[in-house]
Amino acid sequence: MKLICITGGVLSGIGKWITGASIGAILKSAGYQIFMQKFDGYLNVDPGTMNPLEHGEVFVTDDGAETDLDIGHYERYIDTSLSANSSWTTGRIYQEIFEKERKGEYLGHTVQVVSHVAQIVKEKIKDWYIYGKTDISLIEIGGTVGDMENEYLIESVRQLRHELGEQNVIFVHLVYVPFLGASQELKTRPAQFSVKDLRARGIEPDVLVVRADKPIEKKVLHKLSLMTGVEENCVIPSPTVKSIYQVPVNYQGYALGNILLQKLNLAQKPFDMSKWNILMQHIEQATVVKKIAMVGKYCTLEDAYYSLNEGLKVAGYRNDIKIQLSFVDAEKIEKDWTKLLEGYDGIVIPGGFGNRGIEGMILAAQYARENHIPYLWICLGSQIMAIEFARNVLGYADAHSEEFSPEGQHNVVHLMQHQRGIQTKGGTMRLGSYECVLDPESLAYRLYGTKQIAERHRHRYEFNNAFREAFEKSWFHISGTSLDGELVEVVELRDHPFMIATQAHPEFKSRPLAPHPLFVGLIQAMKGDKWSFKKHQQ
Numbered sequence: 266m267k268l269i270c271i272t273g274g275v276l277s278g279i280g281k282w283i284t285g286a287s288i289g290a291i292l293k294s295a296g297y298q299i300f301m302q303k304f305d306g307y308l309n310v311d312p313g314t315m316n317p318l319e320h321g322e323v324f325v326t327d328d329g330a331e332t333d334l335d336i337g338h339y340e341r342y343i344d345t346s347l348s349a350n351s352s353w354t355t356g357r358i359y360q361e362i363f364e365k366e367r368k369g370e371y372l373g374h375t376v377q378v379v380s381h382v383a384q385i386v387k388e389k390i391k392d393w394y395i396y397g398k399t400d401i402s403l404i405e406i407g408g409t410v411g412d413m414e415n416e417y418l419i420e421s422v423r424q425l426r427h428e429l430g431e432q433n434v435i436f437v438h439l440v441y442v443p444f445l446g447a448s449q450e451l452k453t454r455p456a457q458f459s460v461k462d463l464r465a466r467g468i469e470p471d472v473l474v475v476r477a478d479k480p481i482e483k484k485v486l487h488k489l490s491l492m493t494g495v496e497e498n499c500v501i502p503s504p505t506v507k508s509i510y511q512v513p514v515n516y517q518g519y520a521l522g523n524i525l526l527q528k529l530n531l532a533q534k535p536f537d538m539s540k541w542n543i544l545m546q547h548i549e550q551a552t553v554v555k556k557i558a559m560v561g562k563y564c565t566l567e568d569a570y571y572s573l574n575e576g577l578k579v580a581g582y583r584n585d586i587k588i589q590l591s592f593v594d595a596e597k598i599e600k601d602w603t604k605l606l607e608g609y610d611g612i613v614i615p616g617g618f619g620n621r622g623i624e625g626m627i628l629a630a631q632y633a634r635e636n637h638i639p640y641l642w643i644c645l646g647s648q649i650m651a652i653e654f655a656r657n658v659l660g661y662a663d664a665h666s667e668e669f670s671p672e673g674q675h676n677v678v679h680l681m682q683h684q685r686g687i688q689t690k691g692g693t694m695r696l697g698s699y700e701c702v703l704d705p706e707s708l709a710y711r712l713y714g715t716k717q718i719a720e721r722h723r724h725r726y727e728f729n730n731a732f733r734e735a736f737e738k739s740w741f742h743i744s745g746t747s748l749d750g751e752l753v754e755v756v757e758l759r760d761h762p763f764m765i766a767t768q769a770h771p772e773f774k775s776r777p778l779a780p781h782p783l784f785v786g787l788i789q790a791m792k793g794d795k796w797s798f799k800k801h802q803q
């Protein structure tokens with residue numbers, strides 16, 4: 266069993282995920298099978314019920330788990346689909362323990378954090394390593410060393426190293442070195458203390474990754490090596506770079522992959538970073554700027570739509586286009602819609618819940634339809650597209666979704682049958698990967714290049730089939746449905762250059778080395794490529 270544990274020190278928010286995910290990308294490029302798990306200290310069972318403004322987006326896996334957005338980062342970098350087994354919280358672990366305790370599985374014993382909870386953490390790591398036929402597993406410990414709520418996680422991985430041996434469990438510790446303006450230098454002391462903190466918990470770091478906002482001179486690395494005892498070639502600088510996709514290439518520039526393989530006593534194999542280098546070339550070449558308006562309500566935190574932002578950006582790079590994303594507050598559109606939407610090459614509406622901003626989104630849909638602006642709608646966005654079309658083209662002035670007007674007469678979007686009667690909130694939506702069949706005479710089919718697709722979902726409402734005939738008589742094309750034809754999955758407009766919407770979340774399957782076809786299509790339409798499938802015959 267070969268495990269790399271990633272811990273963080275000094276500050277939170279310095280990007281442990283990028284270190285872990287980049288290590289994953291490097292090792293994967295040498296042909297190793299990589300798995301990852303993230304352990305978080307908080308008590309929510311999963312992030313599914315947390316506000317994206319507080320915790321960032323909820324990332325959905327194929328098997329329908331609502332996970333931490335870091336799982337998405339790892340999927341993108343190691344280009345591998347992960348599952349519920351990758352995302353663990355104290356809440357989820359305790360839930361399991363309480364269930365066991367009530368069943369009597371600990372009968373006669375006092376259930377304790379260090380023995381029993383740590384035992385569960387170790388089991389989760391070992392079991393899923395074996396189950397995934399993994400070569401190397403990456404274990405990220407949330408938070409910062411010294412956080413009270415993560416102590417038991419640090420203790421669990423310390424025990425693992427003790428049990429499995431130094432050549433099987435290694436530690437990468439990420440630290441931050443602040444820049445002091447007065448003396449114009451990077452200061453290493455907080456990083457030194459953070460290594461001490463880790464040592465006090467019985468863990469000797471094998472590799473130190475050093476984050477800074479400035480270039481890091483050799484003497485800083487030398488000092489850190491001297492003061493922490495980490496070998497000098499294992500102190501890896503990680504200064505802020507222009508693109509997050511540069512990080513794996515930069516790390517491998519310091520032979521990080523070779524160092525890790527050597528520490529783990531694994532065979533050295535050639536690392537092929539060529540795909541990452543090509544991506545970097547595209548990023549360099551992307552000088553033409555195209556503007557996308559993202560019309561939503563979580564406009565203040567980029568992390569709230571992280572996968573979507575990255576999906577759009579990498580689709581841009583693939584076309585040598587630099588995407589400039591602007592968040593347009595849907596509520597403000599309600600007041601002054603045309604002005605706020607002027608000058609964009611494309612409009613995107615992401616998924617969402619709740620009433621706020623809905624009328625603004627409907628206006629954005631109308632604007633994009635009438636002005637022939639390329640337009641991609643996701644989940645809630647696809648429902649908005651149906652409402653707008655029903656109101657302004659089909660003539661149902663009061664058209665709405667049951668989510669926002671429960672008693673409405675013309676709810677073209679309504680609660681899914683199997684959702685009726687569900688009262689609890691966590692993990693109860695239609696979640697995870699579902700298959701969809703595409704009409705070969707459609708834009709969706711041309712973009713995907715295949716008749717059957719599978720995308721990830723996270724919703725409770727769906728297109729109301731009672732209105733299907735009315736829609737299909739017009740130029741509103743239902744181009745993708747569930748395999749039994751019952752659920753509407755993809756819709757598009759026939760007389761528009763690029764107006765397509767999906768009930769699913771394509772952003773969860775877009776990868777930097779393999780951008781999603783819907784996003785690539787949108788960017789091409791923004792460049793002026795003619796995608797419109799067929800003119801509507803009046």
Ligand code: GLN
Pocket residue numbers: 615616617618619643644645646668723724725726727
């Ligand atoms: N609120 C809508 C629903 O539950 C859309 C959800 C979403 O966009 N993820 O169906």
